[in-house]
Amino acid sequence: MSTPSGPLTLELLALPKEVPGLRRIVREHLGGPCAEVQLCVSEIVGHVIRHVGEGTPVVVRISPMAAGRTRVEVTDQGARALPVLLRAGGDDEYGRGLALMDVVSLRWGVRQEGGQKTVWCEIGRP
Template sequence: MNPQISTPLKELVQRLSATPRGARLARRLTASSLASWGYPYGSDPNETAQLLVSELATNAVIHGRVPGRDFELRLTLPPEADALRVEVSDARGERRLQMLRGAPQDEHGRGLILVEALSRKWGVAERVVGKTVWAEIPLWPGTGKRGGPGTP
């Protein structure tokens, strides 16, 4: 019998208050989690993840807030993965993708243009209560570099 050794899934799941303080804490938790997973502070993946989480958490606080309800941050890095998955879920489901994404000249919605530029792919998934906005950040495992076209 040959026992298999498996590398555990790296995951952070945290509920946070739907306040500016909760959004700041989401960014800090992201930075420290990625640092402990081998992507140190100042590396491309760490900084990119912080920017994405900051945008998505701020959107959850401003546009997805329901009084008395929290938002949830989930970071997932499967073993031998080439991407980090970032998810931010809020309690407001009536906001659809068309309402979230604005044109560059609009006062609102430009943050999701940033999310689109920094992620390999992203989207919105409905939940029983609310929605989840997710994005995947390409990674080069163990190098601290962001992957993608033209990246060595």
């Protein structure tokens, strides 16, 4: 993954049709393959779609950090719909997204402020 030129901030509606374009924009901004960052962005926005509602306005931020790390943040107005790490069973259709994010990120969490929540994670250099 190349070093990005700086932070990227995108405002969009959390809609399933927006997710592939969001992954493409992230890859272009980071200058090459970045599967872990794309996965985390997709999973966090997918959580908003499923648990807050389709069409929810979100702000996506991708920021370079020291030591080759990348920080991903997604902010929305659904402060009550907090992500919870689940253990999905073999037949469960949902519940794996945060588990995947937990595995590929160095750390992740949720910050609540003024009726908003921000789900964030930090991805290390591959």
